[in-house]
Amino acid sequence: MKKSFRPLIPALLAGMVLAPASLAQDRHSTQQAEFQVQTFTEGLEHPWALAFLPDGRMLVTERPGRLRILESDGTLVPDLVPGTPDVAARGQGGLLDIALHPDFENNRLIYISHSISGGNGMTTAVSRARFEDDRLENLERIFTAEPFSGATRHFGSRLAFDRDGYLFITVGDRGEKDRAQDIDDHAGSLIRLHDDGSIPEGNPFTDRDDARPEIFSYGHRNPQGLTLHPETGVLWEHEHGPRGGDELNIPEKGLNYGWPVITYGMAYSGGTIGEGTEKEGMEQPLLHWTPSIAPSGMAFYDGDHFPEWRGDLFVGALAMTHLTRLEIEGEEIVDEERLLEDRGQRIRDVRSGPEGYLYVVIDDSDAEILRLVPAE
Template sequence: MINAIRLLVTGFLGVFLLVPAAFSQETHTSEQATFQVETFAKGLERPWAMAFLPDGRMLVTERPGQLRLVDADGNLRSEPVPGVPEVAARGQGGLLDIVLHPDFENNRLIYLSHSIFGEDGMTTAVSRARFQDDRLEDLERIFTAKPFSGTTRHFGSRLAFDREGYLFITVGDRGEMDRAQDINDHAGSLIRLHDDGSIPEGNPFVGQEDAKPEIYSYGHRNPQGLALHPETGVLWEHEHGPRGGDEVNIPRKGLNYGWPVITYGMAYTGGTIGEGTHKEGMEQPLLHWTPSIAPCGMAFYDGERFEEWQGDLFVGALAMTHLTRLEVEGQEIVGEERLLEDRGQRIRDVANGPDGYLYVAIDASDAEILRLVPAE
């Protein structure tokens, strides 16, 4: 059980209940660094994504539909942030990713991906709002993936802004794999929008009949990782395969990443999928995992606490319960190391902290956020 500290605050501040951080530490030795694992925050329910505010506080989405605020010292506010959109918390759906606008300090805009209900089932949506006085205001939906579907899986939902200010959104194939090859269907694609949800004129399928103009690339299965390379600004993506065939890609404008025509995975029933692993006109992944690690969340480390890790790509693993460190040279992956395997925890998200440490969100009903710090 988590001990609560009740603080009585006079005046207009009212009464807040804070859950104190417990900085327990474990020391780990890896190929390039010796580090300690601290329990930074506790008491979260199915956290899906983390975003740091300029003042060092952290916003955390919980899949059942709540947005939580964690103080810079690790204290979890007991009351959820008001004003979040209504979500369809069914199956793999719910309140999912969160990202701050690149000019957040001036416009206070945050973006949330989430699943919603409609007459024809569920789909992935993105809403934006202003974070003012620790609440969301002026909430508006800026994207809805179409068509809706009766399934409750593969929503994708990772968000990222690139250096040109475009907003990228991943949409999974919704468990209906052939949809990923249909460019008149948002499922199984990477979406590119302006920050207000409008469609860039430079998108590859703008003006093309029977194509969704929001699509940037397609042939993706269930992408749950997006990250910009800290030096080049190139966008990297990863996605779940079926039984094997998880992929790391660099998505390019208008290109087809093959699912389900080509894959390194196999059907859950044991049979083959598609036409093999290669086909002309379809892209190869930079890396694939077989058996599947179920990748989720990713971040290039760009802090100063771990000089040995700078530029490395960190990926969470749900099925294989570890944190993967990938060594990157240019646009190639040249090495891999698995960390935190002994903990046996499903890792949902990875983020760089403003303090230079690496943060990891655990997927559990009573979950914690871990912080990796150099060993003393």
């Protein structure tokens, strides 16, 4: 069982042509490095995720259901990417995460998580397609979380490939917390699949009739951060708590991460949830944020422009509107620093760019993508 840890620092639309980023910037001094914030692009509507193409361009999802292309200089291409899946853009749902296949340069496959509607409500789904000639072709759905729900929140939806080529998908508890302890229900779990959506034989519950064979770990509330450590290849995950109790975990096969039986958070009404903060057979988080920062998006920095940050983990915060930088030794958090607090912006995604800059996706109806560069 992992040791619990408290942080060391308390707790526009299609058709409009946008010019390249003005690169207006402001300077920040931090514990480890000085950086400037550039407005890389703007005019996005609730962007959710960013992915880097090998040719230097980027793909960005907008929650209402649009996939956009950014040129390498930040110019937002006016035309929408055709061929995107139908989405149910209600509540917290819509077009959400995006990930490139590890062999994208050869197979051109991309993966998109999104919410869909069905006869019994909504759920999380993942579709894949070929990205050819700036459009999506041969779109197919490879995963649908079952069962559907009338709720419009907690879709999870982060995507990540590990070094063995497995696709991991987070699915939230849909706001129906007891579902996270039911392994015959995809809600509140981390899913592991082959790249075509088939189920790996090594998944922990494939031999049980009372479980969903796609589940890798369970007892998660609403996981919206998922990334690989650039050196070890270990998968890291974070999730929203209620009032407090946001968690950072290293999910392992078949393990139960406790929600809602154990949590460091409390109900929005102020009451208690579950049986306390620990229970045998349930995992402790590496770190928990109390009060809640509402973490969303997460990336290890592995570039050259900020050698002081190499190996640090960056986490966006929606509620506390900042960027958290975590220093890590092995699997231990040794320091935490909060950046960009003065801007008061909800951070939805964080990505370490291939050229060594750090990109920060803002969640707003008229949103920016920021780029962190070394101070001049």
